[in-house]
Amino acid sequence: MKSNFLLQSLKDNGHTLTRPRRAICDLLLECGGHLSADQLVEKLQIEYPEIGRMTVYRTLDLLSSLGVLRAVYQGGGAAHYILLEGGHHHHLVCAICHRVIEIDQCLLQDATEQISRQYRFQILGHLLEILGVCEQCQAKTPLN
Amino acid sequence: MKSNFLLQSLKDNGHTLTRPRRAICDLLLECGGHLSADQLVEKLQIEYPEIGRMTVYRTLDLLSSLGVLRAVYQGGGAAHYILLEGGHHHHLVCAICHRVIEIDQCLLQDATEQISRQYRFQILGHLLEILGVCEQCQAKTPLN
DNA sequence: TCTTTTATTATTACCGGGTATCATTTTTAG
DNA sequence: CTAAAAATGATACCCGGTAATAATAAAAGA
Missing domain, CATH: 3.30.1490.190 (Ferric-uptake regulator, C-terminal dimerisarion domain)
Incomplete structure (x- = not known):
């Protein structure tokens, strides 16, 4: 089991490591970032169909506020998120x-x-x- | 009358220098960039109430495609545009x-x-x- | 100049990413 | 176990930007 600095950051800052958050952080790390929120939702649906859009958006915001993730907005479409280890x-x-x-x-x-x-x-x-x-x-x- | 490198770029690339385009380019240069499209529309309304949203968006896109302007998307709100002389x-x-x-x-x-x-x-x-x-x-x- | 063609514009309706709200569920603390 | 706090999910909504189109203005040709 490899460590996940996203989850670690949540933990260090006193946030709960819930199932959805684990799933989102793992997927982010697995894909090396550069995913949009909707791409994340879609991939998560496969294994965790109960996780909703809002949770993904909220978790991405939370990670961004902790400085371990960053939203990048190229013109046009959706933001994608990059890891900021x-x-x-x-x-x-x-x-x-x-x-x-x-x-x-x-x-x-x-x-x-x-x-x-x-x-x-x-x-x-x-x-x-x-x-x-x-x-x-x-x-x-x-x-x- | 000072020169406007935005207008110059339009001219050099064979685009028409129309009244709306002049107004938009002048305002952009006057404000030194860092305006959103809606801020531009609002400021333009004062002197040129006939200029519509679409024209502003189109002109900003055109200038961006010529490489003299760049849309910057910080999280959350609207893009703002910076001069790229x-x-x-x-x-x-x-x-x-x-x-x-x-x-x-x-x-x-x-x-x-x-x-x-x-x-x-x-x-x-x-x-x-x-x-x-x-x-x-x-x-x-x-x-x- | 008058006509034809092309480029530009304004209006309207629409789309999609993201947010606000809030009731429900889960987690933590006592 | 119970109460308080945190997190979640469903729904509806907002707003920045786009698509489509008809009207207008500009450029080109006779």
């Missing part, structure tokens, strides 16, 4: 196919410290989103 | 009062070039959003 997240978004490519390394250690001092801003986390064209789409639709 | 944008978001503090300098010149090579990703722009607590809110609610 290290307090930060970087990813590339393809403007054509909307593929999301995650970047593990953090490019901003120094930069954020500088910002923090300069603006007297207490940093909780950051999100870097790079918009562009992925390799596959460059091949399909050469822009030049 | 240089193709990128950085800002700080206060987790408590939701104030938005813009950062002028770009911290990512080197980092994005590295990403581009490493992932063979053709970068169009980037958005860095730093979440934290601003100076005023730190004073009001000391976290420790």
